[in-house]
Amino acid sequence: MTEISSSATVAPGLARFPAFLYGLLIAGLGLGVYLTGVLLGFFRLLLQADGQLLWVVDRIVWYSGMPVVAGLILILCDLFVLLPYKRGNRVVRWAPSKEQSLTVVLTAFNDELSIGSAVEDFAAHPLVRRVVVVDNNSSDRTSEVARKAGAFVVHEPVPGYGSCVYRALREGLRYTDTELTLLCEGDMTFRAYDIDKFLAYLPHADLVNGTRISEQLREQRTQLSTFMYYGNFFAGKLLEVKHLGRGTFTDVGTTYKLCRNRPLERLLPSLNPSINLEFNAHLLDTALARGLAVVECPITFHNRVGFSKGGNSSNWKALKVGSRMILGIVLGWRKRQ
Known part of the structure; x- marks a missing residue:
């Protein structure tokens, strides 16, 4: 059975897209937002601030999950969907140099x-x-x-x-x-x-x-x-x-x-x-x-x-x-x- 080349099912540009890299960055941004919310929550308790700050902290922590999930989706997409096409039909290369000087x-x-x-x-x-x-x-x-x-x-x-x-x-x-x-x-x-x-x-x-x-x-x-x-x-x-x-x-x-x-x-x-x-x-x-x-x-x-x-x-x-x-x-x- 003839193997289907990656270009037949996935566009070359998409196969080269660094989804894992961008997924890490987006998930890292979400994690940073989450930690900011946790830190604000700590100061709210420490300072016994009013409920308005609690509302802000709640929204920050809640919505920080969106970029984390989006980043994880990109990472999983790269690992389980795009990676086989990025690797292609590669075989282990063996090309000795004729001249080693x-x-x-x-x-x-x-x-x-x-x-x-x-x-x-x-x-x-x-x-x-x-x-x-x-x-x-x-x-x-x-x-x-x-x-x-x-x-x-x-x-x-x-x-x-x-x-x-x-x-x-x-x-x-x-x-x-x-x-x-x-x-x-x-x-x-x-x-x-x-x-x-x-x-x-x-x-x-x-x-x-x-x-x-x-x-x-x-x-x-x-x-x-x-x-x-x-x-x-x-x-x-x-x-x-x-x-x-x-x-x-x-x-x-x-x-x-x-x-x-x-x-x-x-x-x-x-x-x-x-x-x-x-x-x-x-x-x-x-x-x-x-x-x-x-x-x-x-x-x-x-x-x-x-x-x-x-x-x-x-x-x-x-x-x-x-x-x-x-x-x-x-x-x-x-x-x-």
Whole structure:
């Protein structure tokens, strides 16, 4: 018996509609209204207010159930009606790369203390053809140390994490003798021995994204605090429900990624380098929206050498970056200060 394609019963636009994501938002709004009503009821009892306030509290609590129910309906619709069409007739992908040698591109900003060790670590891996360091206006000896360690160094004059990562990906595509580009940072939080893990996942994907959520693979002291750990997990799940049926995601903030060059060439024009510290979430969201196969790979995570200059420097800064990630996933990506 011939299977009926999803397009024959559900319009493609409807099959792509992120009902789960919007259901969560609507139900969350209803829950917020409900809690507001409960809080007002508490103050009414505390202050022994008149019956008018009781009427207001009663209406708030009563009508808060409407968005909660509407959100749950959207979630259940996505899970039990649309999900089979979103998944389609997909089979497990197996497409090994003919060439496994790769170009490593490292982003760097004032990483004088770590960049030399990072370059030497990646250059020593037998499959690495070259290491390119993209220096984003460092004021220390980052470029000098990187060259001394054997890296090709390029200077990215536009400040910002997104500009640096975007330039790194462009540099990786410049080399035609490798079909793979490995993106990483030069702060020694990641190690070259995880390349073998990435390559094991590569036959299933266009882009393999490292995840730091495996507790057993994290050092005791890293820049990823408990708040940032679960914040990344939450943002990853938000991305997952937005692209329901496309993958499982637990970490949207890591830079460590392995990309096939041909899909990367198609993806690059859709990326916005003006997006700053939330660029990695933007990259994953855009890749999924453009139909690239994205798979997560558990990687080791180590304490960085030197000081963090990005979103991991404090919980307050991480909260702001995480909020922009969530806004980008939900409302779309644009430049934010």
